Amino acid sequence: MCRSIKTLREPYAADVTDEDVHAAALQYVRKISGFRAPSARNAEAFDRAVAAVAAATQTLLDELDLRRVPRPQV
Structure with a gap:
């Protein structure tokens, strides 16, 4: 589909902005x-x-119910 649209949910993206959402919608x-x-x-x-x-x-x-997996501590 649209290869330039990035995944906008954790753990793939943190701190998703309105601009990120708009850019994905535009693409x-x-x-x-x-x-x-x-x-x-x-x-x-x-x-x-x-x-x-x-x-x-x-x-x-906003409505996704994601199972939180603790991130490994470095």
Whole structure:
């Protein structure tokens, strides 16, 4: 799928920012739409899709119930 989208949950990522979530959503919408940058007539739909995917992504990350594994101490 989108190889440049990184995993945003622990232990793969710590301190995930809104920018990280937005960047992943943008990459996803670019991939499925086939547009790197939409035309002016498609920009609003494109932006709404990015916002919706970002919101769904944040909801998913907030609601995941992950089993916490202690990290090895160095």
